[in-house]
Amino acid sequence: MILIDQIAAQRGDRPLFSDLSLALHAGDCIHLRGENGIGKTSLLKMLAGLSQPDQGQILWQGQALTELGDDYHRQLHYLGHKDALKDLLSPYQNLHWAAKIAGNPLSEAAILHTLAKVGLLQQCDLPVRSLSQGQKKRAALARLLATPRPLWLLDEPFVALDTAAQSELGEWINTHCQQGGLVILTSHQKLPCTIKKISEFTLTRPV
Numbered sequence: 001m002i003l004i005d006q007i008a009a010q011r012g013d014r015p016l017f018s019d020l021s022l023a024l025h026a027g028d029c030i031h032l033r034g035e036n037g038i039g040k041t042s043l044l045k046m047l048a049g050l051s052q053p054d055q056g057q058i059l060w061q062g063q064a065l066t067e068l069g070d071d072y073h074r075q076l077h078y079l080g081h082k083d084a085l086k087d088l089l090s091p092y093q094n095l096h097w098a099a100k101i102a103g104n105p106l107s108e109a110a111i112l113h114t115l116a117k118v119g120l121l122q123q124c125d126l127p128v129r130s131l132s133q134g135q136k137k138r139a140a141l142a143r144l145l146a147t148p149r150p151l152w153l154l155d156e157p158f159v160a161l162d163t164a165a166q167s168e169l170g171e172w173i174n175t176h177c178q179q180g181g182l183v184i185l186t187s188h189q190k191l192p193c194t195i196k197k198i199s200e201f202t203l204t205r206p207v
């Protein structure tokens, strides 16, 4: 599904990684690990097609990301450290507009159903800026459930979530992988045991 083919990247004079290769398949859940500043977010952004490696290439279904452009972006959900929510809009409006802009408009019933799943029905019309950190995270995670896409790239998705919400996200990840999706996530936290099958990949400093 994804082939990372001998990529190298550096920030300023400092190499982040070099000669990094990895093959990831449908159904995989990968926990990308490594110390602070090692390059996990940088790698996730490259996998999301938001930045390019300095050397090597990343392939999706055999085609280079650089050739696929927007076709590739429609295959994935990228949840970064910033939740990519419009603060003045409500969770309902955020979901409505995100789906519409992505070309997959959602019905009112579908939006409310999704917001109920992430536990935000009561807050669905409040501006996001008035929500707690955990509620904001739930509003961002709603996109995963609202629009099915095979690849989930999740940067610290468990931060700010309470224990129950962490378990639920673990179940969604589990189901997604069982249905042939691919999940690559970073986390410095202990992962919920609801994720049944997960492989670790640890980034280390280049020698």
Ligand SMILES: Nc1ncnc2c1ncn2[C@@H]1O[C@H](COP(=O)(O)OP(=O)(O)OP(=O)(O)O)[C@@H](O)[C@H]1O
Pocket: 011, 012, 016, 034, 035, 036, 037, 038, 039, 040, 041, 042, 043
């Ligand atoms: N836009 C940028 N310009 C310059 N340096 C950057 C940029 N983005 C990241 N870096 C540097 O690249 C290195 C890797 O950062 P990155 O965010 O990928 O690490 P990380 O492994 O995700 O860390 P953490 O576990 O702390 O989240 C850091 O030293 C960071 O300062």
